[in-house]
Amino acid sequence: MPGTQTATATPALPLQDTVLLPERIGELTGLDGFGLGGELLAAFLAAFLIGNLMLAMTGVAGPWAKRKITAAFTDRIAVNRLGPAGLFIIVADAVRLLSKELVIPENADRPAYDLAPIVVASSALLGFAVIPMGNGIHLADPEVGLAYVFAVSGIASLGLVMAGYASANKYSMLGGLRAVAQNVAYEIPLVITGMSVVIFSGSLQMGTIVAEQHETLVTIAGIDIPTWYALINPFAFVLFLVANFAEVGRNPFDTPEAPTEIVAGYQTEYSSVYFVLIYLGEFLHIFLGGAIIATIFLGGPAGPVLPGIVWFIIKIWAVFFATQWLRSAVPRVRIDQLIEIGWKGLLVLAFANLVLTAVIVGLIA
Amino acid sequence: MSTGLERDPAIEVSEDDLEALIGDRALARDDHLNAPGFVVRPDDVQSVLSDLRDEAGFDHLANLTAQQYADRYESIYHLRKYADPTQEVSVVVPTTTDDPVSQTAEPVFRTADWHEREAFDLVGIDYEGHPDPRRILLPETWQGHPLSEDYNQEKPQLVTLSEHANPVQPDHHDDESDTMFLNIGPHHPATHGVLHIETVLDGETVVDVDPDIGYLHRCEEQMCQQGTYRHQIMPYPDRWDYVSAGLLNEWAYARTAEDLADIDVPEYAQVIRTMGAELCRIASHMLALATFALDVYGDFTAIFQYGMRDREVVQDILEDLTGQRLMFNYFRLGGVAWDLPEPREEFIEKTRDFLDGLPAKVDEYHDLLTGNEIFQVRTHDTGILEPEVAKQYGCTGPVARGSGIDYDLRRDDPYGYYDNLEWDVVTEDGCDNYSRVLVRMQEVEESAKIIEQCLDLLEDWPEDERTVQSNVPRTLKPDADTEIYRSVEGAKGELGIYIRSDGTDKPGRFKIRSPCFHNLSALPEMSEGEYIPDLIASLGSLDIVLGEVDR
Known part of the structure; x- marks a missing residue:
């Protein structure tokens, strides 16, 4: 079983990154000759690169792509004045958002109020550390990779509760409560469905999970269909997708924000930089959700012709695109219906899926 | 007895x-x-x-x-x-x-x-x-x-x-209770204007609702009392229900004042009035539908934008007809301001094109909105308004018809040209938010029928009989102490006006009966005991315009 592999002994798994990004940077820059300090610096540089890649993507997604995509769905034009296709709106929006006044409510619970946006944004960034993005862009590949991703993205719920509670606003409070109820209800099916993938791959290690999806399932008309888990177990894929939309609070599960009901939920009282951080955090979470889906269901960076990192980015943007599609077309469920779907529907299905997968894998293997 | x-x-x-x-x-x-x-x-x-x-x-x-x-x-x-x-x-x-x-x-x-x-x-x-x-x-x-x-x-x-x-005083509850007092509005994304709803919540459940109105009170009644019957009052009705229902409002005043001063309206003008009013009704219902979708969907979604897109066509037609997009001021006592715009054929064709495209659009709405399972789950059996309760609160219009009350002044208290046209009054028995949506969607189709018949009539109307206004004296002075209450079927329901004349050329008392005022007053009955999202949906389904509630 590949669960026991090490970083060097994986000739059978060609997509697994044998050399991780920090090590490569260490080699290229000669930092690896400086002992622990050099290694740390190389690791920091690598993390800096990946973090900026993700932030740049949210920068494109938030002010520009989201507007363009929803405009296309709703028969509008959206930004088109600044730069080609309105792309420079990103710069204008950045300046606008950062130069706004930071209004802090009188009764805000200070350290918590200030920390919440940082917790929300950083928890998502942490998750990208173990995601293999192809072309050797992979920060770390611990054996508990998948568990780690779920764990750090779960920290975001804490940030939402902090934001909701510390804002001293009733709408924020309602939003925070909704967020935690929703995350608890959907985190479990999410993790359980993720576990069904682990049964296939036999490992929690992200590198292994990706590598295991490289084999050919069937060949149709000369085209190899790979053993992506989305194709092997589409049921789990759909479950995971639904749970993921709820987990990142997108339509039809965007009840924690619910603009027409509770104004903006937990982020009602946040302005300026703090608002940007929370907003960034939300987009990062969508992308992290996309990255997890790409990694454990869509073969990670695998794909023909184009380099792995391009395929990887295409896959996570596809998930982002799906969230915007749903946003334009699907009504929001009510909070009680949302909880009901989570506990009575998704959780049961997730366990059924897990048991079925275990039985099938046990019979075949 | x-x-x-x-x-x-x-x-x-x-x-x-x-x-x-x-x-x-x-x-x-x-x-x-x-x-x-x-x-x-x-x-x-x-x-x-x-x-x-x-x-x-x-x-x-x-x-x-x-x-x-x-x-x-x-x-x-x-x-x-x-x-x-x-x-x-x-x-x-x-x-x-x-x-x-x-x-x-x-x-x-x-x-x-x-x-x-x-x-x-x-x-x-x-x-x-x-x-x-x-x-x-x-x-x-x-x-x-x-x-x-x-x-x-x-x-x-x-x-x-x-x-x-x-409004930011400490919670209005004693130490024993665990309810929360919440101000929804006057600045809130879903109140459709400056409405303030004082709400008491138990968790997410609405325990008590008290709409607080008056933020948009502009002394409309008093302003009308200071204007002359003949010219100075007609611009005001446009400002009551200001989202596309202008001509319907103007008709309320026109009908009341014409009955009060015994003014005849030429048949040709009645046809134009009927057509214009139904165009307004379509525009108004489109907006109601779009914003209701906004309330339930939660974002500016496709439905909202499609609703606005299709309403825009109606707005263009109304602009061609009246020269204005919002405050039409097109009706006159004894008729309308002017005939259809020249070239006539072009206007008629443009309007026909809109009507021809309408069924496909309505189908699209049904696909996106009423056929959507989540939408059905959200709107079925929420915001229940039993017919007896609706009558107690004086609810009219699509709200009453959504509760199965077969009440439409166009048919029951005929005016204009409605009597001579083929159309139906739409009712639904669901009494819930979903029924009210269905009623509005079907009324759009009925209005389209009416407009089509009006267009046929207008097209064939002999050129020398196209009188748009009857002869009305320059100054109207109805007999002192004549009192009248008259109403028309506005976009939101029975829009009535009471006028008492005092022998001068201005009304002694001018009182507006606003359908939104009545419909909104039934909100507590519809939403108490339900969840906040249902309160918002019910409010949206009432389709209120605060300009008309507060006057």
Whole structure:
């Protein structure tokens, strides 16, 4: 079983990154000759690169792509004045958002109020550390990779509760409560469905999970269909997708924000930089959700012709695109219906899926 | 009196029957132009009104007008029947100037609650036994009653936040309870304007709802009292329900004033009026649909944008017709301002094109909206408004028809050209938010039918008979002390106007009966015990425009 592999002994798994990004940077820059300090610096540089890649993507997604995509769905034009296709709106929006006044409510619970946006944004960034993005862009590949991703993205719920509670606003409070109820209800099916993938791959290690999806399932008309888990177990894929939309609070599960009901939920009282951080955090979470889906269901960076990192980015943007599609077309469920779907529907299905997968894998293997 | 009326309220009640029913409680007669009027003592209000409702079938308190004369105050209860709105009766309750106290009608008609609050607020009549005697339109710190005779308009009114009830005061609950007081509005994404809903929540469940209105009160009634009948009042109705319903509102004034001054309207103008009014109804219902989708979907989704896109076409047609997009001012007493725009054929073709494309669009709405499972789950069995409750609150329009009340003034109290056209009144029995959506969508189709027939008529109308206005004197001075209450089917329901003439060229009293005012007052009945999202959805399904609620 590949669960026991090490970083060097994986000739059978060609997509697994044998050399991780920090090590490569260490080699290229000669930092690896400086002992622990050099290694740390190389690791920091690598993390800096990946973090900026993700932030740049949210920068494109938030002010520009989201507007363009929803405009296309709703028969509008959206930004088109600044730069080609309105792309420079990103710069204008950045300046606008950062130069706004930071209004802090009188009764805000200070350290918590200030920390919440940082917790929300950083928890998502942490998750990208173990995601293999192809072309050797992979920060770390611990054996508990998948568990780690779920764990750090779960920290975001804490940030939402902090934001909701510390804002001293009733709408924020309602939003925070909704967020935690929703995350608890959907985190479990999410993790359980993720576990069904682990049964296939036999490992929690992200590198292994990706590598295991490289084999050919069937060949149709000369085209190899790979053993992506989305194709092997589409049921789990759909479950995971639904749970993921709820987990990142997108339509039809965007009840924690619910603009027409509770104004903006937990982020009602946040302005300026703090608002940007929370907003960034939300987009990062969508992308992290996309990255997890790409990694454990869509073969990670695998794909023909184009380099792995391009395929990887295409896959996570596809998930982002799906969230915007749903946003334009699907009504929001009510909070009680949302909880009901989570506990009575998704959780049961997730366990059924897990048991079925275990039985099938046990019979075949 | 056992006339069997309680079994069939539509049966015509003769004036003799009414006189016998009210008996010696009637101090005198005070007839209005199209309703017999009975003067009763202030302490007989409840008994007379409940007899009229239970024995004679007058189950619709359409309006309550309060006014002050030199020697007395007067409350006029305008009653009519849901089954047959052409049967009307007015109950006039005079009170002395020194001690204007009158018995409340609230136990008989729930809708009297808000109406009597308004009468107290603006005119200054006290209603004895009223459950909630607060001001309604003006701030609670206001001094005096603006429509009373001795009101000093020069007196400055200080309404600072500290004098006002403080919206950010500590929670309105005692230590024992675990409910939360929440101000929804006046600045909130889903209140459709400046509406403030004081809400008490138990978790996510709504325990108590109290709509607080008046933020958009612009003294429309008083402004109309200062304008001349002939020209100066017509621009105001556009500003009541200002989202695309302008022509429907103008018709309310036109109908009332024309009946008051006995003005004829040429048939050709009636056809144009009918067509314009139905175009407005389509535009208004499109907006209602779009914003309801916004409330339920939660974002500016495809439905909202499609609704706005299709409404834009109607707006363009209305702009061609009236020269304006929002404040049309197109109707005149005795007709309309001008004929269809030239070239006529182009206008007719443009409108036909819109009508031809409409069924496909309606199908698209059904696909996206009413066919969506989540939408159905969200709107079925939420915001229940039982027909009996709806009648108690004087609900009309799509809200009443969504509760199965077959009441449409276009058919039941005909005016314009509706009588000669083929169309149906749409009702749904669901009593919930979903039914109200369905009613509006089907009414759009019915309006399209009406417009199509009007276009056919207009196209073939002989060129030398295209009279758009009859001859109306430059100055209108209806006889002193003529009183009239007239209404039309606006986009939101029965839009009525009461006018009392005082012999001059301006109305002595001008009272607007707003359908949104009544519909909104039923919101607590629809949303208490449900979740916050359902409260928002119910509010959206009422389709209120605060400009009309607050006037």
